[in-house]
Amino acid sequence: MIYTVTLNPSADYFMDVPDFETGRTNRAAETQVVPGGKGINVSRVLTRLEVKTKAIGFLAGFTGTFIENTLKEENLDTSFVYTEGMTRINVKLKAGSETEINGTGCRITDRDQEELFGKLGELNGNDYLVLAGSLPDGADKGIYRKAVELANRSKTKAIVDTVGLPLTEALKAGPYLIKPNEAELSDFAGRELSGLDDVRKAAESAVQAGAENVLVSLGSRGALLVNRNHVLSARPPEGTLVNSVGAGDSMVAGFLYGETLGLPLKDCFAYSVASGSATAFSQGFCHKEQVETLVKRVIVKHESGEEE
Ligand SMILES: Nc1ncnc2c1ncn2[C@@H]1O[C@H](COP(=O)(O)OP(=O)(O)OP(=O)(O)O)[C@@H](O)[C@H]1O
Numbered sequence: 001m002i003y004t005v006t007l008n009p010s011a012d013y014f015m016d017v018p019d020f021e022t023g024r025t026n027r028a029a030e031t032q033v034v035p036g037g038k039g040i041n042v043s044r045v046l047t048r049l050e051v052k053t054k055a056i057g058f059l060a061g062f063t064g065t066f067i068e069n070t071l072k073e074e075n076l077d078t079s080f081v082y083t084e085g086m087t088r089i090n091v092k093l094k095a096g097s098e099t100e101i102n103g104t105g106c107r108i109t110d111r112d113q114e115e116l117f118g119k120l121g122e123l124n125g126n127d128y129l130v131l132a133g134s135l136p137d138g139a140d141k142g143i144y145r146k147a148v149e150l151a152n153r154s155k156t157k158a159i160v161d162t163v164g165l166p167l168t169e170a171l172k173a174g175p176y177l178i179k180p181n182e183a184e185l186s187d188f189a190g191r192e193l194s195g196l197d198d199v200r201k202a203a204e205s206a207v208q209a210g211a212e213n214v215l216v217s218l219g220s221r222g223a224l225l226v227n228r229n230h231v232l233s234a235r236p237p238e239g240t241l242v243n244s245v246g247a248g249d250s251m252v253a254g255f256l257y258g259e260t261l262g263l264p265l266k267d268c269f270a271y272s273v274a275s276g277s278a279t280a281f282s283q284g285f286c287h288k289e290q291v292e293t294l295v296k297r298v299i300v301k302h303e304s305g306e307e308e
């Protein structure tokens with residue numbers, strides 16, 4: 001089973017505003033509200049890839065109810081802790097380029113966090129635990145580190161996709177995989193990253209800091225996978241960008257899909273990039289057939305230059 005934890009879910013409000021201008025009233029050409037949050041997105045893509053998953057996290061208010069009901073309609077298995085307040089609304093504005101405005105979440109208490117950890121009590125060695133996204137107000141900055149420690153005790157592989165202090169704390173516990181994008185890796189390294197070589201060096205420092213695998217997503221430039229033994233790069237398939245929201249989460253799901261099939265690391269990596277690109281080329285999230293088609297067009301290379 002792949003458990004995903006989304007501490008700060010969102011109702012993602014997509015607005016297509018072709019002639020957007022600041023300082024005036026704009027009218028959207030199209031709008032859509034969908035359940036969001038990084039772990040939830042991972043569970044959604046895993047469900048489409050026919051992998052068993054359960055989405056865990058905090059929800060509150062009418063947006064929380066909307067999220068849970070919609071996920072049930074999508075056949076997602078869920079187990080949320082309900083808290084005070086209201087789950088946030090994140091605005092995803094498409095106006096030529098994509099702009100995201102993420103709201104503040106609801107405030108959680110120590111008791112809420114204890115209840116959430118109670119849901120993680122049944123992990124075993126065949127499970128994966130995905131910890132993804134920002135922390136809501138009131139959350140312990142070491143909450144992902146504690147969750148990784150819990151996972152390690154039962155030999156569950158922990159995946160962390162977050163930034164800042166929660167990430168540096170989580171690294172201390174030695175997660176199986178982290179998935180920063182270039183900006184997040186630059187934040188971790190504390191410097192601007194210029195070029196692929198620099199990205200590789202920063203990823204290697206994340207390995208030194210405790211990550212077993214570092215999967216760096218690089219948008220249309222593909223991705224890099226770094227661990228103690230390998231540096232792999234992947235060129236994504238060509239296609240038209242429709243929506244990049246959730247492309248990074250789809251990568252995590254694609255990687256785990258490969259793992260559940262028992263594939264070698266480079267093939268998990270290829271599935272990861274194919275799933276990210278399939279979502280980037282879609283309105284919404286990728287589907288299994290698309291991923292299976294695109295994976296054949298992903299080119300994985302060892303740093304030595306040898307092609308897979
Ligand atoms: N324009 C594109 N063409 C092809 N593939 C793309 C494109 N944009 C994204 N991808 C694929 O999706 C993956 C993830 O993209 P990106 O680096 O934008 O993730 P991210 O910033 O973590 O996204 P998010 O946080 O919104 O989920 C890339 O590694 C690549 O495989």
Ligand SMILES: O=P(O)(O)OC[C@@]1(O)O[C@H](CO)[C@@H](O)[C@@H]1O
Binds near residue numbers: 248
């Ligand atoms: O504010 P966070 O938790 O970092 O990111 C939240 C978010 O931007 O991530 C997902 C895409 O990856 C969206 O569904 C959601 O709105």
